[in-house]
Each structure stands twice: as C-alpha cells, then as structure tokens.
Amino acid sequence: MLIFYLFGAQAEFERNLTRARTQVGIQAARARGRKGGRPKALNKDEQALAVQLL
Structure with a gap:
C-alpha cells in the first residue's frame, strides 16, 4: 500500500x-x-461574404 502512495505522490509531483x-x-x-x-x-x-451568402 505504501508503494502505491509513493508512486501516486511522485506522479502528482511530476505533473x-x-x-x-x-x-x-x-x-x-x-x-x-x-x-x-x-x-x-x-x-x-471572407467572413463578411459568408454572412451575405447566408
């Protein structure tokens, strides 16, 4: 269990x-x-032309 906590803490630190x-x-x-x-x-x-064509 301790190993998983250590890996989690290291991952958070790296992030x-x-x-x-x-x-x-x-x-x-x-x-x-x-x-x-x-x-x-x-x-x-081009944007104005597209609005006109709509």
Whole structure:
C-alpha cells in the first residue's frame, strides 16, 4: 500500500512540474508576441461574404 502512495505522490509531483514548465513557456511565448492557438480559417472579408451568402 505504501508503494502505491509513493508512486501516486511522485506522479502528482511530476505533473505539477510539467504544468509549471508549460505555464512558463506560454508566458515566454506571449512576451515574444506569440499568441498560440489555431489560426482563423477565414479573414474578415471572407467572413463578411459568408454572412451575405447566408
């Protein structure tokens, strides 16, 4: 039983480290001007045309 608690605690610790590193990386990317996420499929003109066609 103790082994399972130790493995669980180690897994939680690793998860927290990974999460903290990810947050630091995202903040560094934002400081460099990177936004992240998927790019828009349509620009504003294409979007307006699609609305007109509807």
